[in-house]
Amino acid sequence: MKLVTVGTVAFDNIETPFGKAEKVVGGAATYISLAASFFLKKQGIVSVVGEDFPHSMMATLNSKGVDLTGLEVLQGKESFFWSGKYHYDMNTRDTLETRLNVLLELDPKLNTEYKAAEYLMLGNLDPKVQAKVLDQMEGTALVVLDTMNFWMDSAMEELRSVITRVDILTINDSEARQLSGEHSLVKAAHAILDMGPKYLVVKKGEHGALLFSKERVFFAPALPLDDVIDPTGAGDTFAGGFIGYLARSGDHSFNNMKRAIIAGSALASFCCEKFGVQRLLEITKEDIDHRIRQFVELVDFDIELV
Amino acid sequence: MKLVTVGTVAFDNIETPFGKAEKVVGGAATYISLAASFFLKKQGIVSVVGEDFPHSMMATLNSKGVDLTGLEVLQGKESFFWSGKYHYDMNTRDTLETRLNVLLELDPKLNTEYKAAEYLMLGNLDPKVQAKVLDQMEGTALVVLDTMNFWMDSAMEELRSVITRVDILTINDSEARQLSGEHSLVKAAHAILDMGPKYLVVKKGEHGALLFSKERVFFAPALPLDDVIDPTGAGDTFAGGFIGYLARSGDHSFNNMKRAIIAGSALASFCCEKFGVQRLLEITKEDIDHRIRQFVELVDFDIELV
Numbered sequence: 317m318k319l320v321t322v323g324t325v326a327f328d329n330i331e332t333p334f335g336k337a338e339k340v341v342g343g344a345a346t347y348i349s350l351a352a353s354f355f356l357k358k359q360g361i362v363s364v365v366g367e368d369f370p371h372s373m374m375a376t377l378n379s380k381g382v383d384l385t386g387l388e389v390l391q392g393k394e395s396f397f398w399s400g401k402y403h404y405d406m407n408t409r410d411t412l413e414t415r416l417n418v419l420l421e422l423d424p425k426l427n428t429e430y431k432a433a434e435y436l437m438l439g440n441l442d443p444k445v446q447a448k449v450l451d452q453m454e455g456t457a458l459v460v461l462d463t464m465n466f467w468m469d470s471a472m473e474e475l476r477s478v479i480t481r482v483d484i485l486t487i488n489d490s491e492a493r494q495l496s497g498e499h500s501l502v503k504a505a506h507a508i509l510d511m512g513p514k515y516l517v518v519k520k521g522e523h524g525a526l527l528f529s530k531e532r533v534f535f536a537p538a539l540p541l542d543d544v545i546d547p548t549g550a551g552d553t554f555a556g557g558f559i560g561y562l563a564r565s566g567d568h569s570f571n572n573m574k575r576a577i578i579a580g581s582a583l584a585s586f587c588c589e590k591f592g593v594q595r596l597l598e599i600t601k602e603d604i605d606h607r608i609r610q611f612v613e614l615v616d617f618d619i620e621l622v
Numbered sequence: 623m624k625l626v627t628v629g630t631v632a633f634d635n636i637e638t639p640f641g642k643a644e645k646v647v648g649g650a651a652t653y654i655s656l657a658a659s660f661f662l663k664k665q666g667i668v669s670v671v672g673e674d675f676p677h678s679m680m681a682t683l684n685s686k687g688v689d690l691t692g693l694e695v696l697q698g699k700e701s702f703f704w705s706g707k708y709h710y711d712m713n714t715r716d717t718l719e720t721r722l723n724v725l726l727e728l729d730p731k732l733n734t735e736y737k738a739a740e741y742l743m744l745g746n747l748d749p750k751v752q753a754k755v756l757d758q759m760e761g762t763a764l765v766v767l768d769t770m771n772f773w774m775d776s777a778m779e780e781l782r783s784v785i786t787r788v789d790i791l792t793i794n795d796s797e798a799r800q801l802s803g804e805h806s807l808v809k810a811a812h813a814i815l816d817m818g819p820k821y822l823v824v825k826k827g828e829h830g831a832l833l834f835s836k837e838r839v840f841f842a843p844a845l846p847l848d849d850v851i852d853p854t855g856a857g858d859t860f861a862g863g864f865i866g867y868l869a870r871s872g873d874h875s876f877n878n879m880k881r882a883i884i885a886g887s888a889l890a891s892f893c894c895e896k897f898g899v900q901r902l903l904e905i906t907k908e909d910i911d912h913r914i915r916q917f918v919e920l921v922d923f924d925i926e927l928v
Contacts (some may be wrong), residue, residue: 333805404805499639499710500847500848500849500850501846502846502847502848503848503849520829523826523829523830524829524830524843526846533846533920534920534921534922534923535843535846535920535921536921536923537830537841537843537921540807540808540832540839540841541806541808542806542808542809543806543809544806571923571924574923575923575924575925575926577923578923578925579925608925612925614839614840614841615840615841615842615843615921616840617840617842617877617880617881617883617884618877618881619881619884619885619914619918620881
């Protein structure tokens with residue numbers, strides 16, 4: 317098994333200026349594994365759901381090569397639930413309700429096959445849980461960690477500790493500023509790289525993404541979309557496409573990281589076109605290739621220095 | 623004379639989280655013509671100042687090939703004055719004070735040489751004044767118009783009228799949404815292109831710039847800077863570099879517009895590094911070329927579709 321992803325599998329209620337979706341399947345690990353499935357025939361997921369979680373979605377994930385032996389189902393309990401509302405600009409959202417439910421009992425124990433995975437994606441979760449998973453891994457080649465301001469506010473020490481142990485950190489621009497205490501994104505990036513990760517990916521939503529190493533920087537735009545219907549899960553979809561592309565190629569050079577960023581950006585652009593994971597279930601590898609070509613064209617220029 | 627620029631020449635008081643600058647020379651036409659001077663040996667400026675405007679700055683502009691026969695000096699009057707304060711994120715600013723002073727009397731009358739200019743840059747000003755200048759031009763090859771939400775709020779009809787007569791419009795993303803009434807930037811761009819301009823440039827500050835034609839779109843990032851000290855004039859500097867590059871090359875193809883966007887972005891990145899026009903007075907053509915190479919590297923990737 318190339319990749320194991322740890323993260324939430326959940327129900328979401330989503331309201332945007334363009335409509336509403338109630339009790340749709342969401343969660344970081346769901347988006348990540350669906351995105352990665354375009355690059356990997358087999359991967360594992362470590363999470364927990366209640367008995368309310370639909371068997372049809374489990375079957376769908378399974379049909380896409382997502383192994384569910386790491387997905388615990390707690391009988392008599394309810395799945396993690398999040399409800400949020402986006403404002404007109406789609407860059408800000410309010411959390412209306414969070415019911416942790418089964419998430420309080422997530423205590424991952426990985427089987428032998430999972431422990432031996434070469435790639436580990438630590439989706440946004442309590443850093444203590446992320447660390448517990450990391451402790452169990454044996455000889456992982458590459459670890460990507462995603463997190464949020466929530467953990468910087470409530471568990472900075474644990475977060476800082478787990479960050480020292482990962483290869484790549486993915487956060488958004490305001491989180492990069494919060495984590496580093498630096499306002500300049502360039503200075504923030506270097507402060508964070510000094511904490512341990514070899515690469516930092518700064519996700520800027522509709523404004524694209526930046527990839528930093530100590531020596532280099534790369535920028536990928538977001539594709540300008542006719543309509544952004546629902547940005548929920550776009551960051552996780554990006555991360556899933558990113559690590560899926562890396563895992564498939566096995567190449568961890570900066571140049572290949574750049575390609576992985578483009579692959580992740582292409583997948584994230586689809587994610588925003590419909591509510592929840594719907595669009596990710598419709599698209600084909602050809603759709604993704606077509607969109608990657610649009611990225612190539614979007615930033616392509618040649619300039620003579622006159 | 624290749625290029626004529628109409629716009630403000632002013633004094634600014636600027637406060638940012640990194641310091642203050644008092645009564646420094648600013649104004650759209652100042653930034654535009656300084657930026658364009660890196661690409662053009664001779665250009666004209668149409669504006670008005672009071673007798674308080676420093677002769678030293680006039681001499682500086684003149685030494686950079688900016689002809690000042692179109693810059694009216696009103697004796698016994700004071701120059702246009704703007705005072706503003708930037709917040710920590712540098713993307714928002716409050717105008718603390720605006721004293722129009724001589725600007726109330728700006729009533730441009732172009733001489734024969736100016737009327738025959740091939741390129742016209744209509745800097746942010748009352749659209750009635752922009753129209754009055756356009757009326758006087760004879761056989762202009764390309765007109766670029768920059769404007770702001772202020773005119774959309776106060777003179778939308780006049781603005782809509784002058785927009786129908788220009789080749790390229792440069793505005794920011796929220797202004798594109800306001801002008802078109804469309805939230806999606808892609809839909810906003812197409813609605814605006816339907817109003818008349820052949821190209822639309824959407825300036826997104828630290829998030830880069832988008833160039834739209836009816837058929838194509840191009841994205842240029844902003845260069846991630848170690849420190850943004852003062853963003854005042856960055857949009858005007860961008861516009862000046864853009865039209866200067868176009869005027870020098872004489873090539874109005876989409877591919878050359880892309881190069882002009884990169885040239886403008888490179889100049890704008892310098893503008894932010896010090897207060898006012900200071901940095902634009904220090905840099906050389908070699909500095910600009912070096913920065914353009916950084917842009918090439920920033921977005922360069924090759925991807926195989928796996």
